[in-house]
Amino acid sequence: MKVRTIAELVGGKAEGDLDREMTSGRALDRAGPGDLAFWESRSGAAALPDTAAGCVIVGPDAVAPGRTLIRARRPRNAFARALRALRPEPPTAPGIHAGAAVSRAAKIAEGVAVGPHAVIESGAAVGRGTVIGPGAFLGAGAQVGEDCRLHAGARVSGGCRIGDRVVLHAGACIGADGFGLVFETDHYEKFPQIGAVVIGDDVEIGANSCVDRGALDDTRIGAGTKLDNLVHIGHNCQIGKHVVMAAQVGLSGGVTVEDYAVLGGQAGIGEGARIGARAQLGGQGGLLPDKTLAKDGVYWGTPARPLRERLAAQARVNRLPKLQEQVKRLRSRLDALEKK
Amino acid sequence: MKVRTIAELVGGKAEGDLDREMTSGRALDRAGPGDLAFWESRSGAAALPDTAAGCVIVGPDAVAPGRTLIRARRPRNAFARALRALRPEPPTAPGIHAGAAVSRAAKIAEGVAVGPHAVIESGAAVGRGTVIGPGAFLGAGAQVGEDCRLHAGARVSGGCRIGDRVVLHAGACIGADGFGLVFETDHYEKFPQIGAVVIGDDVEIGANSCVDRGALDDTRIGAGTKLDNLVHIGHNCQIGKHVVMAAQVGLSGGVTVEDYAVLGGQAGIGEGARIGARAQLGGQGGLLPDKTLAKDGVYWGTPARPLRERLAAQARVNRLPKLQEQVKRLRSRLDALEKK
Amino acid sequence: MKVRTIAELVGGKAEGDLDREMTSGRALDRAGPGDLAFWESRSGAAALPDTAAGCVIVGPDAVAPGRTLIRARRPRNAFARALRALRPEPPTAPGIHAGAAVSRAAKIAEGVAVGPHAVIESGAAVGRGTVIGPGAFLGAGAQVGEDCRLHAGARVSGGCRIGDRVVLHAGACIGADGFGLVFETDHYEKFPQIGAVVIGDDVEIGANSCVDRGALDDTRIGAGTKLDNLVHIGHNCQIGKHVVMAAQVGLSGGVTVEDYAVLGGQAGIGEGARIGARAQLGGQGGLLPDKTLAKDGVYWGTPARPLRERLAAQARVNRLPKLQEQVKRLRSRLDALEKK
Structure with missing residues (x-):
């Protein structure tokens, strides 16, 4: 892709050799002549460090005489956009692998790819353009939208509903039973877990993460929310839109997380707690049951307190x-x- | 199911329209005319809140004139029991899916269901009524009792033994090697892990949780114990009966947990530590190696201290x-x- | 195996009945006449406790008149070596199971065993003697060296490269996308994750652990490093040789861990942090982003501080x-x- 094309794509201004061909992207200090790179200086008018990169996306005031550049307001964002175009995910040929077990009573849209040893049970539905990876599982009546990607061994239990453009990484487990128990005399009995999991559009869920189904009502994850690996979401949690949770975060049952909140790695949230919009909780922080983090607040530690x-x-x-x-x-x- | 039948089932006393048909259960504030709900007031003789529920299970002294009710001592427990009857897990038709790989040298009892792409190796045994889900794995010589349920991709390594009515959720991994190492000059060698995992009756193990095999002797989990998702149990742990561990709890090797202990989410227990009967450790709490929590004690923090x-x-x-x-x-x- | 043979194997000195046959190994207090055991006294010249073991590996000064012994400088190490010989992992017959889905464009060396329902995509390569377990997955172009063992459901995504004698336990996930996001106006977009994961020789990775691929460059794990279960390694981490991480450790992106470092269970490391050679961080410890643990230091707590x-x-x-x-x-x- 030519430098001029990339500049148009990212809404930036190109300088230097506008016809230079870029084939991939790398970090500034490792990039070669065919690589796009990016550089964000802390002070505006600093000089670009030495680099062999064929083209560098820089801020408006970076100093780099004679270099082939693309100037953009937010170089990192522009680079990410360019690289998504330069190195698109390799397409998966549509079709159902002969070694997949797909129920005749499942509804598979056009253009869907189902990998070897995937299992799709009766009544499940898969929207067009979705890729169901090797060994992935859709339980009875599960619904997956369009252009989703379920990586190897991702699992969606019966009755759960997933929006469009959702990515489930390998081993992610959507809709296992919530952890609901009642104590009877001398032992525990199961509190039935008959709710589902409902996941909005553009959600991404990391490898081996678990989102449990609701007990009576549904567990919900709003559009655009991103969960890293090995995250646990308990039954009946209500997660808003564009929430970010780093790896190994754990939410007990019935937690509410409002839009744009951010939870650092290994943070733990007690039953029934609430995290306000845009609030941030630092890594390993712990919020006690039924407590609240105020919106826009920045918190750390166990029990979570304002960072200051x-x-x-x-x-x-x-x-x-x-x-x-x-x-x-x-x-x-x-x-x-x-x-x- | 009629209200009068439900009342009998839960040992409660029905009032109002005893012939009303209930088809499911929901939370009080979301229930409709066909739904059973339950309500536990903090003070005995409080008035039932407004609800559209067809029937509500309440405590002995709740005030709700004109409503169809079932009075029971513990409404939540009674509701759980009723709902297990109203909404039983859908039965899985017995039979071995053509796409499963079952060794001829495995012993599969009558009434067992084996899903597509499940693998059962030589010498493994499965008791009657058990459901082996899609892609689940039983290694050589593994034994699974009666009426168990292994969800999609649950794995039981060779030689491990599992009781009756055990539930392994998706991706649970029983019997991986314990983490035993010896240091030799400049590198680590493996300390052999030749013990097994032995799991009692009525145990439930959450999605993507791991229970490692013992080094020389077995790792044991007692009857009725419930583990949530993403829990780690190290080699040679001895877990008692009716123990509860919330999500992401981690036990190092050789930990003893006595009956009815409760570990909060993300709690971590050091090698060789001991947790007394009925002791409770709060979420994210940490017990150092070789330390003890006294029976009946309530503990919190790292290092774990009495809560007060x-x-x-x-x-x-x-x-x-x-x-x-x-x-x-x-x-x-x-x-x-x-x-x- | 005769006592004299074992003594030679471990470089120890046998006493007593040198022709006695040992068939397995157990802990000292549970061993029987056919079992090898070991005993490490804290003070040198202490008396061996009562045991039914057929032979005990002891230190140079242990007192045990009339017993069949092997004296070695480090009894635990010697025992581990002996037991690896007494109880070798049962061999897996080479060959590709009819129920595996192996691309014709994959390179499978001689002596490789591929289990039922494993999936090996185009361009993947597997070295001689390697065992690919049931349901395991190798993505397009992934490379696995010689004498490796991928247990049931272990997954290696496209383009990742794994050395020789590497063990991936059940459900381990190598090469899922790193957690890289850019914020655009009102939502997150993906920062492309086009690096790979490169794993050295003799590495062992625990059940359901996750090692993410790099964003632009590769995530690397050096030779001899051992990770326990449910560990998370973020994108672009650079892990040295002979590093040990206990269960549920989590590393954010871009963390450097130098050779022989040891991380206790549930420890968490912030983005861009560095852990010096041979440094130790206690269980549940937390290192903040961009911070450093000095080499040879012993640290504990969050934020991590020298233990003293x-x-x-x-x-x-x-x-x-x-x-x-x-x-x-x-x-x-x-x-x-x-x-x-």
């Missing part, structure tokens, strides 16, 4: 030796005074 | 600014005294 | 009631002085 408060508390603990020293000195002075 | 102690320590840290202020004031007073 | 510092801080918090008491007493004395 948490840092102040840490600083106070770190200053404890000084405080002990002060108390000791006061005592000496008091001893001296009393002897007078 | 932990809360008191937190409160003291929160009061540190006040202590610093007190010290400052003492110093001023002392300054004044010394100047006299 | 962390323990001292804890001790100070525990002594707070005493400090409060001291301040109170100073105030009383000051009150008395002022009244004079």
